[in-house]
Amino acid sequence: MNTFDCVIVGAGPAGLSAGLTLGRARRYIAVMDNGTNRNRVTQQSHGYLTRDGITPQAFKEAGVNELKNYPSVSYFHTTVTGIRKEFGGERMIVRTMDDETFYTEKVILATGVQEEFPFPSVREFYGKSLFSCPYCDGWEMKDQPLIIIADKEEHTMHMARLIYNWSSDLIVATNGVELSKDCAQELKERKIIIKTEPIKSLNGHNGYLEKIEFKTGETISRSGGFVVPSFYRPNQFAKHLGCEIDEDGTVATDGAGRTTSKNVYIAGETEKSASSSLIISAADGQKAAVSVNTDITLERF
């Protein structure tokens, strides 16, 4: 029978860490993942203690392999298409794209987020020479001629100030947005070039940026840079399960992964619908798993 104590949707660091904790706690769990983790486009992950420089694929494989040590854990490569409560929320039905049905007492949503870029061609370079997280990839880009692409002044200024310590050879491109006098002055004092004209195209080879062409016809050479995407949840599970979601898009929790909807827990980037990091997401996953195990323990003891 496909009946579990907990189904974990998503096997990024949040879901895998939750799975490991619940497997070690001898809970019957299913971990489901469809391989759409947003970091799959990059070659190396950095900053995860003891795993600095590991590929995203090797990280995921290592996490899935660790789950195999625990016989009460099942792993499914599949897409969850729907989660529905029944019996007043005492049980949930999880459906997958292969038309399989799973029954579970509790669910941890760990489905991450996805990015939307100021213009689609960023995708071609994202993860190889254009990045969004300086803590993840700033070191590799140090002292290079970089571009910062952001179309809101607060984002432009935040990125410029932050990236400056990795490389002072900076051009900021606002893609048509004018900066205030004070901000423009702050950048000019540091010899950061400002381009407010709209971008026509990004050009390079195999994901490595070489040139940016503006609609004015001007072209500049850059070997990479940082973009500020917006982030969104790739599904509506939290909403459909009745979780309270704040105005800023954050799913309300008790700080330990419990949502306001009974038996529904959340971990990793999908909670705030914003970017974080592998290590923070893994920690979130363990927190949510401890909440699940504590609740099951108190309910059944």
Ligand SMILES: Cc1cc2nc3c(=O)[nH]c(=O)nc-3n(C[C@H](O)[C@H](O)[C@H](O)COP(=O)(O)OP(=O)(O)OC[C@H]3O[C@@H](n4cnc5c(N)ncnc54)[C@H](O)[C@@H]3O)c2cc1C
């Ligand atoms: C280009 C790039 C480089 C990065 N580099 C670093 C770095 O160097 N260091 C660092 O710490 N962080 C890095 N990050 C950020 C890091 O990848 C995230 O912070 C982290 O992966 C978030 O973990 P998560 O578990 O919340 O979500 P994810 O890792 O995104 O995992 C979510 C999982 O849910 C699954 N999923 C989604 N919907 C469904 C569904 N309906 N059914 C089944 N499965 C589903 C997906 O397949 C995915 O595997 C980088 C991100 C990007 C984009």
